[in-house]
Amino acid sequence: KMDAPVDKSEVKWAEDWLVQHIKNTDFGYRGKLLHPVPEPYVWDTSFATDYKRIDDEHVVLFEKILAVSQHPENADILAELKKLFIEHFDYEQGEFCAIPNYSCVQHKMKHYKFNVVFQDQQVPVGCEEINFAKNWLAQHIKNTDHQFKGRFVNP
Numbered sequence: 001k002m003d004a005p006v007d008k009s010e011v012k013w014a015e016d017w018l019v020q021h022i023k024n025t026d027f028g029y030r031g032k033l034l035h036p037v038p039e040p041y042v043w044d045t046s047f048a049t050d051y052k053r054i055d056d057e058h059v060v061l062f063e064k065i066l067a068v069s070q071h072p073e074n075a076d077i078l079a080e081l082k083k084l085f086i087e088h089f090d091y092e093q094g095e096f097c098a099i100p101n102y103s104c105v106q107h108k109m110k111h112y113k114f115n116v117v118f119q120d121q122q123v124p125v126g127c128e129e130i131n132f133a134k135n136w137l138a139q140h141i142k143n144t145d146h147q148f149k150g151r152f153v154n155p
Contacts, residue, residue, distance in 0.1 A: 034139070035138055035139060035142045035143070036138075037131075037134050037135050037138045038138070040066065041062055041065055041066045041069065041134050042062060042063075042066065043055075043058055043059045043062040043063075046142075047062075047138070047141045047142065049141070049145050049146065049148075049149060050149050050150065051095070051152050053091070054091075054092055054095065054145070057084075057087075057088045057091070057092075058088075058137075058141060060084060061081070061084060061085065061088060061137060062137070064077065064080060064081040064084055065081065065130070065133050065134055065137065067081075068081055068125055068130060068133075069125075069130045069134075072123065072124045072125040072126070072130065073123050073124040074123065075123045078121060078122075078123055078125060082118065082119055082121075085114075085115060085118060085119075086115070086119075089111040089115065092107075092111075092145075093107060093108050093111065095152055096148065098152075099148060099151050099152065102148070102151075107144065110140060110144060114136050114140070117132070118132075118133060
C-alpha cells in the first residue's frame with residue numbers, strides 16, 4: 001500500500017522517469033568518472049587543458065590545496081585558496097561561455113555547487129573536506145574541462 005500527498009499516477013510516472021533516467025543517462029558515466037587523484041597532490045600534464053592561463057591557474061590551485069592539507073589550521077592559506085577558486089571560476093567561465101554553442105550554465109553550476117560547500121570551510125580544515133577539494137578539482141578538470149580542448153575562442 002502506498003500513501004502519498006500526490007495522485008498515484010504522478011508517483012508512477014516519476015518512478016518510470018527515474019528508472020529510465022538512470023538506465024539511459026547515469027549508466028553512461030559508469031567507469032568514466034573516477035580519475036586517479038595524485039598523491040602527493042601535484043599537477044601533472046595529464047591535467048593539461050592546452051590553454052596556458054587555465055593550466056597555470058590549475059597548477060596554483062593544486063599547490064594551494066596541498067598547502068591547506070599540510071597546514072589545515074592556517075586561516076590565511078585557506079582564505080587565499082578560497083579567493084583563487086573564485087577568481088579562477090570567474091575567468092574560466094568567461095572563456096567557456098565564449099565557445100559557440102556551449103551551454104555554459106551547466107559549467108557554472110558545477111563551479112557553484114562546489115563553491116557553496118568549499119567557501120563555507122573554516123580552520124582547521126578536516127581531512128574529508130581536503131580530500132573532497134582534491135578529488136573535485138581532479139575530476140572536474142578531466143571530466144569537464146578536457147571536453148573542450150581545442151575549442152577555446154582565444155587559446
